[in-house]
Amino acid sequence: MAASNYGTYRQKRSNRQPQRTKTAVSNKSISTKLAGEVDYTFLFLVILLLCAGLVMLLSASAPAANTTYGDSYYFFKKQVVGAILGIIGMWVISRINYERYKKYIPKFMLVCIILLVLVLIPGIGVKVNGSRRWIATPGIQIQPSEFMKPTIAMYFALLIEQGKYDLKSWKGNLPFLGVILIVVALMMCETHLSGSIVIAGVAVVVMIAGGTPVKPMIVGALILLPIGILGVYMFSPVRWNRIMSFLHPFDDMQNTGYQVAQGLYAIGSGGVFGLGLGQSVQKYSYLPEPYNDFIFAIVCEELGLVGATVVILLFVALILRIIKIAINAPDVYSSLTAVGIAAQIAIQTTLNIAVATSTVPNTGVALPFFSYGGTAILTLLLEMGILLNISRYEKVKD
Numbered sequence: 001m002a003a004s005n006y007g008t009y010r011q012k013r014s015n016r017q018p019q020r021t022k023t024a025v026s027n028k029s030i031s032t033k034l035a036g037e038v039d040y041t042f043l044f045l046v047i048l049l050l051c052a053g054l055v056m057l058l059s060a061s062a063p064a065a066n067t068t069y070g071d072s073y074y075f076f077k078k079q080v081v082g083a084i085l086g087i088i089g090m091w092v093i094s095r096i097n098y099e100r101y102k103k104y105i106p107k108f109m110l111v112c113i114i115l116l117v118l119v120l121i122p123g124i125g126v127k128v129n130g131s132r133r134w135i136a137t138p139g140i141q142i143q144p145s146e147f148m149k150p151t152i153a154m155y156f157a158l159l160i161e162q163g164k165y166d167l168k169s170w171k172g173n174l175p176f177l178g179v180i181l182i183v184v185a186l187m188m189c190e191t192h193l194s195g196s197i198v199i200a201g202v203a204v205v206v207m208i209a210g211g212t213p214v215k216p217m218i219v220g221a222l223i224l225l226p227i228g229i230l231g232v233y234m235f236s237p238v239r240w241n242r243i244m245s246f247l248h249p250f251d252d253m254q255n256t257g258y259q260v261a262q263g264l265y266a267i268g269s270g271g272v273f274g275l276g277l278g279q280s281v282q283k284y285s286y287l288p289e290p291y292n293d294f295i296f297a298i299v300c301e302e303l304g305l306v307g308a309t310v311v312i313l314l315f316v317a318l319i320l321r322i323i324k325i326a327i328n329a330p331d332v333y334s335s336l337t338a339v340g341i342a343a344q345i346a347i348q349t350t351l352n353i354a355v356a357t358s359t360v361p362n363t364g365v366a367l368p369f370f371s372y373g374g375t376a377i378l379t380l381l382l383e384m385g386i387l388l389n390i391s392r393y394e395k396v397k398d
Helices: 040-069 074-095 102-119 144-162 170-189 193-210 214-235 237-247 258-270 295-328 332-356 374-390
Strands: 009-011 019-024 030-035 125-128 131-137 140-142 393-395
Touching (some): 040 295, 040 374, 102 131, 102 144, 144 332, 295 332, 295 374
8 A cells, every 4th residue: 555545634424513633744734634423334333243242251251250259240340341441442542633643653562562571570470371461450450462463553554654664675574574573572472372473463464555565475474384383393282282182172072172172062052043142051161261262152052153153244344344444544554554453353353263163273362342351352442443533534536
């Protein structure tokens, strides 16, 4: 997406008086940006997915919450708090012209990297199930990797818009690849492979959309894949066992293949129309953490093939709507930011469903809007606010 493809701003069709804000379009001139209404179709899809996710989270988490905390609504209430804060943040950000905070994005990126470093420090970072991915704060745990997902998209979008690097040449791609390497290295120190995949995927998609040739990226991926597999085999026996259990999930039902097998049982028992909302059997101490990485299996069990298909179609509709926002965006930065967020949702959704259906090895990726996670739902809704703000402006078609 070249900067020359973008013209000046025009007012989107609106029944109300447009909001005028000053924004710099060059070093010598100032123009007036006209803000219209947000994309209400996109907003409707966001609210629909959020409500569906909360309902399924309550259903999937109730048995585990009751057993562990004596409160069936424990996880649900915490998710609702995150969702409410996220909705408030979404509304605020949708009203703030994104031009106002563009200059702060490099600082956001630096803060996110510092947070990833702090996670690794004992006493600051919290270790759960063998992984150190959270920072302990009074009353809440923060997962910095969630902040990095949209930030790296905005940071790369800003660099590409500034035009300092020629993405058509391999030298021009080196600064971007260097940033990816630093972030992924920090993430792998947390043993957060799934987060590394999502963040690297988002960054690469933004680079390709910004002008990086696809062929070298494919060749590089094909070269790195066997190296990565060899590295897993030599240095990470736990992940290697996950790969083996993916290939033969029912061979070791009591150990490495347990979670995958139970997830497949849940999907299979749902049939076409499901057992009914709240009627899952696998969530009762059979499927570990059914409210998180394997919540899609509970969706299949309770709502069946029909319900699962509807959920997938809602995600497809959301991603297509974000792509439309990106196409109509007024400048390179806003367009590539929207592309990055679309890539994040697409990658996470695809990986989560693929893991639940044993299409790929178990990587522990959350399903957007559905899986439990306060930082995740808050950050996701803030990202939706960014997209709503971008949707208020559009380029003038020549």
